[in-house]
Amino acid sequence: MSKITIEPFSQITRALVDLFEETLGPGRFARTAYRLRENGSSDKGFGLNAFCEGQLVGTISMTPIAIGGNCGACLIGPLVVSKEQRGQRLGLSLIEEGILLAKEKKMKVALLVGDAAYYEKAQFYHVDPHKIVMPGPVNLQRLLGREIVKDALQDFQGVVTAL
């Protein structure tokens, strides 16, 4: 297997847009999580890209959010691994590296909207939809969270807003 390197990204490149298009399609624009990201200040988002032989093969984005007015949380996504590189734990590696990056930025809680069967492998679990409320339609079975700092979730209750 060729060596894969993971590095922070600072801007959305054409290669990134192409990877989103290939793996997520146009349906991504309709999602509440997508709109939250779009409503935030573009300079506050952060993330990681994975490269193999100079080609972009994976990415994870993180957007700072407030929950009930409390900053210190982030929304993860999209997480994408190119079709050729799937099944090698690159997705899980990107999540773990992303959580470390979020921790460096003093984030205490990470939220995402995704498939619980997958994200439970990265310690994301269902959050109480009465306590954490997305600002638009979301399949509540897919609303998941992970504490970056132990017991932090109890301090994050209310509506999710972009920063």
Ligand SMILES: CC(C)(COP(=O)(O)OP(=O)(O)OC[C@H]1O[C@@H](n2cnc3c(N)ncnc32)[C@H](O)[C@@H]1OP(=O)(O)O)[C@@H](O)C(=O)NCCC(=O)NCCS
């Ligand atoms: C979801 C995705 C990121 C997974 O990437 P990946 O690098 O292939 O995943 P990993 O190798 O880290 O998977 C690790 C484990 O999760 C499992 N897994 C992978 N995708 C899964 C899914 N959708 N549901 C449940 N389990 C899944 C793998 O089989 C593997 O299982 P194991 O622990 O028994 O070996 C990738 O399939 C992808 O980009 N999909 C399209 C975009 C997408 O749906 N992104 C998520 C929403 S934003």
